[in-house]
Amino acid sequence: MTKADVLLEAKELVRSFGGVTAVDSVSFSVAEGELRGLIGPNGAGKSTLFHLISGHLYPDKGNLIFHGHRIERKPPATRAKMGISITFQAVHLFNGMTVLENAMVGGHAWTRHEWVEASFRLPRHRREERVIKERAIWALESVGLDRFMDLPAESLPLGRQRALQIARAICSMPKLLLLDEPAAGLRGDERRDLLALLERLHKEGLTMILVEHDVGFVTHIAEKITVLDRGRVIAEGTPEEIRHDPLVISAYLGTTTSDEAVGIR
Amino acid sequence: MTERMRSVVVGTTVVIIGLITLAIPLVLSSSNLEIYVDIGLFTIVVSGLSLLMGFAGQVSLGQAAFYGIGAYTAAIMAVHKWPSLVALIAAPIVTAAIAFLIGIPLLRLKGHALAFGTLAVQLILLAIIPETPSFTGGSIGLSAIPPLRIGPLAISSGKDYAYLVWIVAVAVLIITRNLTRSRPGRGLRAMATTPSGASATGVQVESYKLRDFALSAAYAGIAGGIYVFFIGYISPDAFPVMLSIEFVIMVVVGGIGTISGAFVGAAVITIISQILTSLGTSPSLPPQLPTVLSLGVYAVILIAILRLIPSGIVGALSELWKKTQRTPSAVSSRSSEERQEVASAVDGAGRTDSVLTGELQSRDATMVKETSTGQQ
Numbered sequence: 121m122t123k124a125d126v127l128l129e130a131k132e133l134v135r136s137f138g139g140v141t142a143v144d145s146v147s148f149s150v151a152e153g154e155l156r157g158l159i160g161p162n163g164a165g166k167s168t169l170f171h172l173i174s175g176h177l178y179p180d181k182g183n184l185i186f187h188g189h190r191i192e193r194k195p196p197a198t199r200a201k202m203g204i205s206i207t208f209q210a211v212h213l214f215n216g217m218t219v220l221e222n223a224m225v226g227g228h229a230w231t232r233h234e235w236v237e238a239s240f241r242l243p244r245h246r247r248e249e250r251v252i253k254e255r256a257i258w259a260l261e262s263v264g265l266d267r268f269m270d271l272p273a274e275s276l277p278l279g280r281q282r283a284l285q286i287a288r289a290i291c292s293m294p295k296l297l298l299l300d301e302p303a304a305g306l307r308g309d310e311r312r313d314l315l316a317l318l319e320r321l322h323k324e325g326l327t328m329i330l331v332e333h334d335v336g337f338v339t340h341i342a343e344k345i346t347v348l349d350r351g352r353v354i355a356e357g358t359p360e361e362i363r364h365d366p367l368v369i370s371a372y373l374g375t376t377t378s379d380e381a382v383g384i385r
Numbered sequence: 386m387t388e389r390m391r392s393v394v395v396g397t398t399v400v401i402i403g404l405i406t407l408a409i410p411l412v413l414s415s416s417n418l419e420i421y422v423d424i425g426l427f428t429i430v431v432s433g434l435s436l437l438m439g440f441a442g443q444v445s446l447g448q449a450a451f452y453g454i455g456a457y458t459a460a461i462m463a464v465h466k467w468p469s470l471v472a473l474i475a476a477p478i479v480t481a482a483i484a485f486l487i488g489i490p491l492l493r494l495k496g497h498a499l500a501f502g503t504l505a506v507q508l509i510l511l512a513i514i515p516e517t518p519s520f521t522g523g524s525i526g527l528s529a530i531p532p533l534r535i536g537p538l539a540i541s542s543g544k545d546y547a548y549l550v551w552i553v554a555v556a557v558l559i560i561t562r563n564l565t566r567s568r569p570g571r572g573l574r575a576m577a578t579t580p581s582g583a584s585a586t587g588v589q590v591e592s593y594k595l596r597d598f599a600l601s602a603a604y605a606g607i608a609g610g611i612y613v614f615f616i617g618y619i620s621p622d623a624f625p626v627m628l629s630i631e632f633v634i635m636v637v638v639g640g641i642g643t644i645s646g647a648f649v650g651a652a653v654i655t656i657i658s659q660i661l662t663s664l665g666t667s668p669s670l671p672p673q674l675p676t677v678l679s680l681g682v683y684a685v686i687l688i689a690i691l692r693l694i695p696s697g698i699v700g701a702l703s704e705l706w707k708k709t710q711r712t713p714s715a716v717s718s719r720s721s722e723e724r725q726e727v728a729s730a731v732d733g734a735g736r737t738d739s740v741l742t743g744e745l746q747s748r749d750a751t752m753v754k755e756t757s758t759g760q761q
Contacts, residue, residue, distance in 0.1 A: 174585055200587035212582030214575040225575045229587035231568055235596060238567030239560040245567060252568065292586060 125151045126185075127296055127327050128173070133182035133192075135168055142168040144351035145182065150296070150329060155322045157342030157359070158331045161372055164348040166331045167209075170300050173329070174206045175199040187295065200229045205294030207285040209301040209331075213273040220269040222284055223259050226291030227252030252291075259291040260284075263317055279310030286317065297321070297328045303337045315340060335372070339363065347371070403555065410547035418543040420659055422615060425550035426608040427651035429557050431635045432644065433604025436561060438633075439642020440573035441597040443492070447503035448632045450510045451602040453624035455480045455609025460527050460619045461520065469533045473610045480606025481599040488598040492591070507629055514621040526620025533614040546615045553611065554648075557604055562644050573597060577642070627676075631658070634683055638690055640697025649698050657682065 129149040135142055142165045150156045160166050171177040173184065175196035184192040191199055205226070214222050231252060237245040260266040263283040268276060273284060282302055289297055299318075303311050318341055322328065332338045338345060339359035347355040347362060349371040355362055362368055413421055434448050455476040462472035491502045515524040522528075533540040533549075540549055564570045575583035576590050584590045613619050631654060639650025658679055665675030694701035 176581055176585070195589075196581070196584040197587050197589045200585055206585050208582065208585075212579040212585070214571075214578045214582065216578065217571070217574055221571055221574075225571050225583070225586050225588075228568060228572055233568055235564065235569045235600070238569050239564050241563050249567060288586065 127152045127154075127187060128329075129183075129185040130169075130173075131183040131185070133169070133172055133179045133184065135172060135177060135179050141351050143172065143179070146348070146351070146353055147182075148346050148353060148356065150327060153322075153325045153327055154344065155318070155328045155330065155342050157338035157345035158329055158348065159333070159335055159338055159345060159362075160348035162333070163350070164371075165351040166333075166348055167300065168351075169348065170206075170298060170329075170331050173298055174204065200292060203229075203293070203295035204298065205229070205289040205292045205296070206298040207282070207289050207300060207302060209304055211278070211281045211285060213281055213284060215272070215274045217273055218270050219260065219265055219273050219276065219284060220253075220256055222273045223256035223265075223287045223291045224252050226259065226288040227255060229292035229294075255293070256287075256291045259287040262290060262320075263287045264313070279306050279313070282306065282310075282314065283317070290321070295327060297326055298331070299328060300331045301333055302330070303332065303334055311337070406551050406555075407548070410544045413547075415543055418547055420655060422543065422546050422550050424648075424652045424655045425547070425554045426612055427632070427635060427655055428554045428648045429550075429608040430605045430632055431639065431651045432557055432561050432647035433601035434632050435636045435639070435642055435644075435647050435650075436565075436573075436604075437597055437601040438636055440565070440570075440577050441594045442577050443594065443598065444500040444633065445503040445598075445601065446500045446626075446629050446633065447505070447507035448601070448605055449624045449626070449628035450503075450507035451480050451484060451605035452609040452612070452628070453507075453510060453621070454483055454602075455606030456613040456619055456623070457514075457521060457609075458606070459610035460530050460613045463530050463614070464527055469531055469614065470535050473533060473607075473614065476610030477603040477606035480609070481603035484602030485595060485599040488595045492594050492598060504626065504629070507624070507626060511621055511624070511626075522620070524621060526618055526622075528618035530613060530617050530619065532617075540614070543615075546611070550608075550611050550615075553607060557607075558644055558647070561647075565644070569593070631683070634687055636697075637687060638697055640700035643697065643699040643703070646697050646699035653698070654683075654686075657686070 126149045131147050132145045133143050133147070134145055144165070146165075146169060158166055158169065168177065172179050172192070175191070175194055175198070179192050182192065183190055186199070186202060186204065189202070191202065191204075194202075214225060217225075227248075231248040233242075233245045233248045236242075257266060257269070260269060263286055265276075265280060265283055265287055268280070273281070276284060286297075286299070286302070302314055302318075306314060315337070318328065318330070322341065330338055330342060339362070342359060344357065345355075345359055345362045346353055347365070347368050349367075354367045354371060355365045357365070409421060410418060430448060430452055434445060437443050437445055458479040459469075459472040459476040462475055463469050467475075487506060491499065491506070494502050514521045517523065518525070540546060565574065572583060572588040572593055575586065576588055576593055580590050612623075616623075635650035635654045636646070637650070638653055639646030639648070661678045661682060662675045665678050666672075690697065696704065
């Protein structure tokens with residue numbers, strides 16, 4: 121991996137809450153186009169690391185480099201504009217807005233028109249609104265939600281709400297997509313749809329980091345997996361290597377056995 | 386195609402309502418004309434406050450202060466021989482600028498604290514005015530405010546003001562509507578439901594809150610400017626704390642975050658308050674009766690709306706309309722309760738290293754209860 125290929129690089133990230141060090145000098149780098157799995161047992165620091173990358177938390181120490189820029193102190197909105205898009209585990213949809221409007225919020229990241237232009241429907245507003253709408257419809261089509269465009273977002277079942285979160289993320293035309301436990305709580309068919317969608321996005325060249333509690337889901341699609349335990353990276357490698365890593369197995373033994381974790385819930 | 390048809394229907398409705406609005410001043414008596422102007426002014430203020438409460442999730446208990454700042458700006462400038470139109474245009478700009486500056490520290494407060502902060506702004510304003518007689522006219526106020534002239538037109542009669550205020554009110558409603566259906570509007574609405582979700586999508590939450598606060602103040606400011614030219618004099622008595630509370634009640638009654646709700650709320654409460662005043666001022670009744678009556682009646686209305694139709698009159702009507710229009714949905718057979726259960730079960734599990742715990746939002750229609758959202 122040459123330097124130019126690296127999209128995101130974490131260097132010695134540290135973040136503590138009170139006396140607990142949730143993320144303890146974590147370093148890793150993700151290449152352009154890679155689908156990286158980030159796994160670990162409960163309390164391993166996955167979510168903290170996720171929020172350090174999204175910008176909802178800042179690290180106490182360490183650097184985060186995205187596309188050659190240091191971003192560890194940049195607020196979430198700035199990171200979104202730079203091309204980092206996320207989907208939350210607890211679905212953060214915008215209730216009271218339609219499915220289409222939810223996806224269109226994704227367009228915020230790469231459009232510019234502001235309040236005055238919108239208030240008076242000036243040319244840039246009209247131009248950008250048209251492009252945002254096209255892009256949002258395209259994103260909804262790609263996750264199979266275009267039929268539900270005019271429904272209120274909160275009326276969708278959980279699996280589709282997650283798909284909508286992904287559509288919103290795609291609509292923001294990200295360079296890096298962070299997914300926090302996208303498979304949690306999904307039914308079998310919903311999981312298969314999600315898996316197919318992620319595989320397709322991966323083929324199209326989108327860089328993704330998939331944070332998962334469920335090892336089985338990640339080993340299906342990730343090329344490379346980083347394993348966290350108690351805030352530290354304990355292993356990194358291909359799914360095959362990870363599955364046989366003694367440290368990983370013992371980390372998971374405390375909570376669930378690796379066999380259990382691999383099985384579909 | 387359906388969208389086009391809908392916009393034709395909406396357009397026709399708007400034109401009809403517009404014509405009715407323009408015809409009304411011709412048939413009203415002068416005292417009723419005054420009420421009509423008041424409704425227009427309050428519609429302007431309330432659309433701003435509704436934008437703030439519904440979209441930024443902030444309650445302002447000091448909106449009458451911004452109404453007052455707008456009025457004083459226009460009055461002081463007009464008295465100092467500025468052209469009256471310039472004074473009127475300056476009113477919202479100065480008000481917005483002041484709100485912007487006040488908002489920088491104020492919007493760091495959350496929930497009740499913010500509401501009390503805005504209330505404090507009004508109390509401070511009401512304390513400053515009597516102490517600065519040379520500038521603001523003090524407690525006595527400023528009179529002999531020159532009449533408003535727009536180019537060659539002298540705006541003098543009640544009818545003229547009725548037209549002026551309604552033209553501005555309609556412009557404000559259109560701007561509000563344009564805004565809410567655009568990129569910034571979607572950002573605001575997104576922010577009102579989940580601030581962290583909105584920021585992750587590129588919405589600059591803090592800056593949006595501040596701009597929303599300044600915009601709502603600008604609406605109050607222009608209304609205040611028109612008011613002062615209409616009345617012809619100004620004193621701090623015209624901007625009591627009670628007026629701020631009335632504005633909040635108007636927002637809730639009409640429907641928080643709905644555009645037409647601003648008009649409905651302003652009209653309903655203004656008319657009720659007029660009826661109460663005329664009841665209370667009948668001979669042989671104590672002079673404080675109107676105030677006591679209106680306090681009681683507002684309390685009853687507020688509680689009734691929050692208990693029975695928390696989405697306000699317009700919100701309730703549109704829900705009713707949607708129910709009659711409901712088409713069989715192809716979404717899911719699962720009920721929303723079931724989905725809620727599934728969702729919360731999922732959220733509860735698998736996230737022990739949860740962060741962002743203090744994320745609160747105060748969008749709750751009761752405005753009293755803050756609910757913790759997002760990650761439990």
